[in-house]
Amino acid sequence: MSMTGERPDRTSADDHHLAALGYEQKFDREMSLWANFALGFLYLSPLVGVISLFAMGLAAAGPPAVFWILVAAGGQFLVALVFGEIVAQYPLAGGLYQWGRRLWSGRYAWILSWIYICGVIIGITSTALFSADFVAGLFFGTAAEPGPESSPGARLAIALAVTAVALLLNITGTRTLARISKIGLAAELLGVLAVGLYLLAFERHQPFSVFFDTMGADGGEGYLGAFLGASLVGLLLFYGFEACGEVAEEVPDPARRIPRAMQLTVLVGGAAALLSFAGYVLAAPDLPAIVAGDVGAPVPAILQNSLGTVGTKAFLVVALTSFLACVMGQQAAASRLVFSFARDRMFPGSQWFSRMHATRKVPMNALLAVNVPPLALYVFVFYSPDSLFRIAAFQMLAGYVAFQMVVLAALRMRLRGWRPAGAWNLGRAGLPVNVAALAYGVVAIVMLAKPSGDAGLAFYDRWIALIGFAVVLLVGLAYLLLARPGRDSTAPEGDALEVADKLRSLRPRS
Template sequence: MSTTQDGRPQVSADDAQLKALGYEQKFERQMGLWANFALGFLYLSPLVGVIALFAQGLTTAGPPAVFWIFIVAAGQFLVALVFGEVVAQYPLAGGLYQWARRLWSGRYAWLLSWIYICGVIIGITTTALFSADFVASLLFGTADDPGAQSSPGSRLVIAVIVTAIGLVLNATGTRTLARISKIGLAAELVGVIAVGLYLLVFQRHQPFSVFFDTMGTGGHGEGYFGPFLAASLVGLLLFYGFEACGEVAEEVPDPARRIPRAMQLTVLVGGGSALLSYAGYVLAAPDLPAIVSGDVGNPIPAILQNSLGSVGTKAFLVVALTSFLACVMGQQAAASRLVFSFARDDMFPGSHVFSRISAKRHVPVNALIAVNIPPLALFLFVYFAPDSLFRIAAFQMLAGYVAFQMVVLAALRMRLKGWRPAGAWSMGKAGLPVTVAALLYGILAMILLAQPTGDSDLPFYDRWIALIGFLIVAGAGLAYLLTVRPGDRSDAQEGDAIEVARRLRDQRP
């Protein structure tokens, strides 16, 4: 911190706003607009999402599954606009937790955050596990078999290594996170846009009309609507992560202006990149019916081998693994800042431990370690039940969408009580209809995510694992909230959005 001529500390406008909201500056503001955008983009990670969901989407609904990228991008952009107004008024570490607390109450925010933390922890798990097949293809893939798949044992080992590397790098500080985010962004853009364009222009084997060909995925007389709805995961599991831009608000200079733009860029650029990538792989597939029928289990390395050759495929896999690692790091950072913010308000078990910031690195190391312990148990679970990975991912997204919509609902409730957002970025009169539309979209998305997954011959608990898992997590959080009553120990501000907005307007010249 700089000093004035008389030797007193000089407080920046960002630090002064933070203090006015009840907190002291402890992080270092070393993450600019592009690093913040990169963090959200890599958390959303179109490359990782498309790679993980490509085969699933095609086997479920054929090439028309790509249209879910348009649908979900539009809905999530509405949510990003709502979040932008809130973070502009409350640029605080912990994002969703702080927004819900100031828009409603501490207890409401506690339940939201509990659900969201569980979702992000599973996000760390699934991203690390999805990376395993690409490590296997990089190390063991050949020209004849480029899409080598990992065994349950190797998947377990690779996931642990990826998570551990992300933890170590995150613990070194915000500057490292910003640098890795920028490197990952460059790798992601090369892997998504450059490769996607190359496939579209030079390696197209399918006509554009293929996107209107269901290729028999509608079943025998059962209709196509059901399979198309089931393929919604192609979009719903992809557009997730733009809120991470707000989780690190206290590490960004001028966050009230930069973070809303970063979140919007994340959805727009991420959506365009995902569309280009997904469409490129579909059009470049030499034997698309074999992928749709499920005969090709790991199709993207095979497509790349046919299009780029062995050297090009290996280079792409290195780029992909860079994106996987950066995505894990983004999830770890978002979860740890949320736990820190939770603990700082004395709302989290072991608050005195998890609210500590490293004096040297200026990151919440204890919180970082804590959010990486549950994934180890989940890695073991998937080792013994390998087919559970996609169904666990469905729970992750349901938890995330519920948390998102709890913020949107709180924003709508506060608007109806008279709140007019007064941050540096606002939608003005469009705010109310956009918030309503975002909530309606979110309700539809949650219904789709809660639907049963997998074959109808699977056991009941297996098909409904997303909803059952969510109800267990939410029930446990609610029980803790009602019995331990963590909000009673906290004196942090809550439900003050109207008052803060009025004060901000009064302070303006």
């Protein structure tokens, strides 16, 4: 018997859609639209991203670096629109893997997912390790030194603790993930909006015209070069919205809700990042010193000057909540992709990785497995602290390449006659949006792969992102060619045209 009038019909429709794609329902659909949006938003985390990128952006191009937030938000919104059409037709766990498989082939999806999963594992690692300085600032900071840098030992211990807590919460099931996501969303929006508006209203030390002044950041070589050098401010910030689709089988009415959640993630995340970055710029009492690189930790210094010790520590509590929720989201996205891989028998041990916990309805083994590589990386960073930024440099390049492999697969299928048949689609606008999204992505990949502008660095350090990506790609290709993963898989692939026709035939006729 049903407890509501609409739930049985909705559940039945979701089950029928899943069955039409070749799978049966195993997850609990307990993630609402807002929880799904919160998952993507906290994965993107504008609060953490702006704090991490603020000094670098100002040093590269001065206050005008803020405009890269608008550029990247616009480009990634196009990507989110393309993803929305795909997930509406294929609302399956493991998002990017399934989209690549159904739009192209299993082998194409395998290498795409290999690149993406390596990026997410680095994401878990870097997020947990970067949280260490926030913990140090919260518990050991003073009025004179609001953000002390944590030691390698403390960084290792804190990263292990953050990973363990996030894992334990994830293991309890989708409902906990949804609740923590919504709590983190509320905390981060409160932190961004409250702090940003307070800084703009009561602590503004700079005129608004400062956003058109490089303050010497161009080094006399022209503004365009400096502005392009600040591109990482936007490009490194806008990712995570794809996590909304990784948990598609845990969301009721996913074909309608997940596209909206992805779009909200980019739009609200972009607005929050813009407000936050602009607020810090306008509240900086000595902005030229920050642009010149004379202030080691500018955001804590600005907060200390504006909010005092108590206000700064309250802000750090919000930031740590975001870090924890972000790690949870990364773990969830990675585990669902591994589960989806295993369900299609795409690598050795698939039977073990595809097991679902009988009562908690989570892929327990996959969830545990995705946290093993970060543990090894934590130890590596402990012995080589300077390697953290080298490791993190690969993360975003991998993410952008994986995204654009999906966008390319969608464009290829459109040119073969595919018309997305999900409950949400762009209609005739789909093709030009797809082309524009691919163009943006190619430019972004080139900018992420280009060498560092610091000629004083060693060759390896200047090209670290591209070198790291090349190593991962070559390892993945070698495994793909030699081990032939998926040779026993019978899961559908390259069937976007057929599924679109099938879904249209299943719709009730008016």
